[in-house]
Amino acid sequence: MNARPQRTHKSGPRPPSLGSNLWTLLALLVLLGLSAGSALLRLGPFNTVANLGIAVIKALLVLTIFMRLKTDNALLRIVASVGFAWLAVMIALGLADVLTRTPLLPPW
Amino acid sequence: MNARTHPVPEQFDDPVQQREAATLGMWAFLATEILFFGVLFAGYTLCRVRFPEAFAEASRHTDMLLGTIETAVLLTSSCAVALSVREVQLGGRRLATALLGVTALLGISFLVMHGFEYYAEYQEGLIPSIHYTQQGVYAHGMAIFYCLYYFITGFHSIHVTIGVVLMGVMGWRTWHGAFDQDYHTPLELTALYWHLVDIVWIFVYPVIYLVGRAG
Structure with a gap:
């Protein structure tokens, strides 16, 4: 006996579109290039700030799009x-x- | 078990609740993984504050080109496994299996590249207490950097190895029709694990490979 009626929609959030997955990958690779490039410039303490800032943006992209936290x-x-x-x-x-x-x- | 005959265990009202419970459990596990690697990153942060010049010098001894390629490989593999889950949700099987295969191969190539890095570091005498030939004022601080480096990247590589095995298992099950639009939770959770391993590397890359490069 079910207390609630069975939910019948497909399990899980709707998958992100092919385009959004590929754009995310492109953005991640561009950010990787920026990270490597900025590390070679003499920015003093801002080298660390830039590198960690870019890493945080990359992690957020993976979390929201690939891991679907945005829609889940x-x-x-x-x-x-x-x-x-x-x-x-x-x-x-x-x-x-x-x-x-x-x-x-x-x-x- | 075929996806179409997958029963909902009695403790769950419906498949949606079952999936919610499974993903919540997985995220709780991932939070413990964040703290597992977090301890190593916290140790790194404190030691870097204590020995900034030695850490910059040690970081310059790592292979930035290989590190960058490894990062690109892992980012691409994350996209591949995300696309594989999407494909299964849309009812595909062949492409989903192929994408899981691509993910596993990218993971293996990552491990091989890292193996080459370790070998180069052994030859350079950069492995504390095994083969360490660094001299000078920074030798002590560099040894601390390299201890952290081997612990962080070593544990990360173990996670990648587990991920590759899981990708193989999931690929095999996907190929044999274990998952479809209605039931694919194990594949989804495996993908979450792989993405987290990727996120760990996203932070390893700047703190290990990019310190003191402009000097």
Whole structure:
């Protein structure tokens, strides 16, 4: 006996179109080129900012299009975000320790 | 089991709820994978703050061209497996199997290229406590970089190897008609795993290969 009527639509969100998959791949490869190119330019600390920024954009593209978080259940977006949020907490607290250490001279 | 005869276990109301439970479970597992690699990235971050010059020097010893090609290979393989799931959802079988085969082959080529990298690093004396010949002020910091490098890329390669095996299994099952428009959850979850392995590499690439290249 079913408490609810059976849902009959095809399981899973509608697949992204062929075009959106291929455009995503193209965007990822262009971003890879940008990442490699910018690393060769002398930008000081902005080398790291650019490289990590591009990596975040690439990861978001994979998460939203290839992994379908854009169209799938909102609960999955929360679980995925939580994974990265805990990681951010771990790195932030770790860095908070290392970056704020000051050498204390012994008082004698 | 044929997709058309796949029964919905009694704990689920319908196939939609079954799929939701399965994907949620997979994402919970992927969140633990994020933290598994996250510990290594956190360690990397702290050590890089402590030894910035040594990390830049060590990164210049890695093979940027191979690293870039490996990244492109993994990104392409991610697209291939996404297209394979799409094909199954649209009712295809041959192309879906072929795309899974392409994914597995790209994964294998990634592993082979990484093997060449490890061999070159062995010859250069860049493997701490096995064959490490670096000298100078940065030698200690570089050893820490290379320890992290082998742990991160080693565990990543293990994940790629598992992914290649899973792609083979999924390809075999897809070919034998185990999945169709109505039932393809195992294939979908395997694709999610592969994409996550790809995302890990997206972050490995800049932190391992691109540090201090402009100097």
